[in-house]
Amino acid sequence: MAEDNAGRIAERDGFIVTKGKNKKQLQCDTDSSAGCVSQRACVYCGARVVLNPITDAIHLVHGPIGCASYTWDIRGSLSSGAELYRNSFSTDLKEQDIIFGGAKRLNAAIDGLVEKYQAKLVFVYSTCIVGVIGDDLEAICTAASQKHNIEVIPVESSGFIGNKSAGYRAAGDALLRLIKPSEPIVKSNSINYLGDFNLAGEAWIIHNYLRQIGVELNVTFTGDSHYTALKSAPKAKLNIIQCAGSMLYLAGKMEELYQIPYIQISFLGIEDTAASLRKIAATLGEKSMIAKAEALIAKETARVEAIIKGYREKLQGKKAAIYVGGGFKAISLVKQFREIGIDVVMIGTQTGRKEEYETINNLVDDGTVILDDANPAELERFMMEKGAHLLVGGVKERPLAYKLGIAFIDHNHDRKHPLSGFEGAVNFAEEVYSTVCSPVWKSLSKSGIDRGVTNHG
């Protein structure tokens, strides 16, 4: 892309800082500028992402067809049981509905689906258009709920009311309604695991660790979860949170309503995984648990470090750029890259919060570029300027990186193997190695066949 195209839009300046250069604070959590090529998604997207892994629910999208089509089973959340969530249900609004309101159509859709699938739980997501035509989702859902004697929960996720974070909140509100107990709670000794959507089976890895150190797991929000399990959420005595972006709000509410304290953990990378296991054991305060955690950490670290060392030798000195959804994940990734000998030279998020950007700023080296809600031109400019060899991002960033001749790994919905825990740390190193050191980069040459020949040497 031509030099001047990488140009700036003055409004964007506040969203970009370079560590060390100045003390200015990064702007975040505000709206993107009109006319930009934003990588951001919408409120509905945020809500859908969080709720969709609930496997036995009917996820009904109230709106025109597109919103439902694009979110049909794109998450890669795995299930050990029901598969209902992998379908795409839409009211498929038509012109008449836009004029006369979509209530009739929504009612009919709920009736039809409940009859077909005998589900205990229906989520009805509102999309932009529903927000505008003003269907009374609340009333429709309440009526449907009574009629079928199941739970029909509205998710207020009209796309324009904010960005993805607002969608997380909408999902949180829906979950709070779902878990609200009808009887007094009897507390148990178990914990809830929040913010793991079981992509590539990641939640299963963590379940396994928790079992090994003697922690009783109540329910995961929301990876591989289902109606009955979620209902029991209030009885847990602790919440641990992996994806803070999506779950902090819910955790806060659960503390307030059900006196469940929460801690933030991260299972990305060896360092954070070990620290998190320790933190969980320490918080629960059981001696045997602490000992078991130490044993597990020692065993697993020894096992995976030997493998990772091999990769580190090959990767030492490479530079990475990060562009992911949430700030917490970005923080873990910086540490994880260090474990494999890679420096992070550019780091950005779609929805990072102020505190997270502060942590990032403290963590990274001087000269690292930090940016919020970046557009492709900015990503390109900083990756090239900083000489990144690798980009971590989501689906839209992959071809961008490839076009630049830069290696790529997906740390979003398209990952095909788990990146959590000790196993994940190995997978991560392996994936970074296989993309950064792939022979395909040798075929790349600016002047075409001529140089290709010399390149192959």
Added chain:
Amino acid sequence: MLDCTPKEITERKSGGMINPAKTCQPIGAMYAALGIHKCLPHSHGSQGCCSYHRMHLTRHFRDPVMASTSCFTEGSSVFGGGANLKASIQNVFHIYKPDVMAIHTTCLTETIGDDVSSIIKTAEVAEGKLVIHANTPSYVGSHITGFSNMTKAMVSYIAESTLPVKKEQVNIIPGFVNPGDMREIKRLVKSMDIEYIMFPDTSGVVDSPMTGEFEMYPEGGTTVEQIKDTGNSQLTLALGRFASSDPADLLNKQCKVPAAVLKTPIGIKATDALLMTLRNSFAREIPKELEIERGQLVDIMTDTHFHFHGKTVAIFGDPDIVTGITEFVLSLGMIPVHVLTGTPGGSSNSAAGSFEDDINEMLTTAGITANVKSAGDLFTLHQWIKNQPVDLLIGNTYGKYIARAEDIPFMRVGFPILDRSVHSYLPIVGYQGAMRLIEMISNTLLDRADRDAKDEDFELVM
């Protein structure tokens, strides 16, 4: 696993969709806009839509898909998006420097009733730059409608008839097909030595070569000059009625360029029709090269016909593609038993005709009756298949759930294909495309035969 579809077919009282076989207009408009050289598509609405559309196109083409958005907020949806759009126009030309900005609306901006054309008129657009727009409400039609609407916008904003006598030149509207198909159609026309303008033309844009640099505007795409010149052509070929006939009609109204609406040239018959139309309209001979290709294709068809003959098949996807594939598999002796598109298919009495009528006519000629439906969904298709199983399923990636649940060999064709690569580079149109389709069909069926064969039936030569 993944089998949530009951076999019993009960009447669906609700109008809702289960597992849609279509998607919304803006993505089609975005794809069409990418087929203009140095054009940045712009989505007028919230960021979510734009992000989904780019994501889906990116997954299908595995190439960067750029588009800007008006980034609606609550305020804009209450007070209208005029200010947002004006700011967008300014910012887009300032930062991303396209030659053309192609705006499409989304459900939201349609519903609040933004009058995009008057907003454009009052916006400041620099000399030599161009803003066009299409209305693409998603509660009408499908992504195919959106493609058609944006192509219409190219005509209404750009095409001009400037010469007293039409040029000996043909316009080709290829419809919603892959860049590989567009290249192949261009090759056919070129080999007949006819001047042509293809629009939109996404070849070179979403299949651009890797150079180590990111080009916001790769070399491909129809230039504005070319689109303007379409008004001077002698003839427009609209390939695929659903995606292409409306823009061709408009061009005829606006610039008096007569239109011929043909099928998407999938298979021998439709390719013959394309070439014959060109031959008759431009008094050219069909070159030896194409005669040879055709001969090879017929040879392949005869060599392999017994693999396909009598095999039953279910076909779904976009209407123009499904129509082409149906005609082609019929020519191979296969039996389509379920044929479905998600796009609403017109009605029998309308001037444009109807999808169901088209398919039924082909089937009747072949003496076959089948389930045929437009505006359907994959739940319906799955139910049909449960009640009447088939030997082969043909359609886009979303068919894989049905294929797995029913254990049917599955061949991927159409849009979107999210789980395989290279498809967008290689044509399914023309004689060469037909050869490729035969290879795909036979590999799919024969791999399956090998897999299922008992040891005693397993053979080396098939």
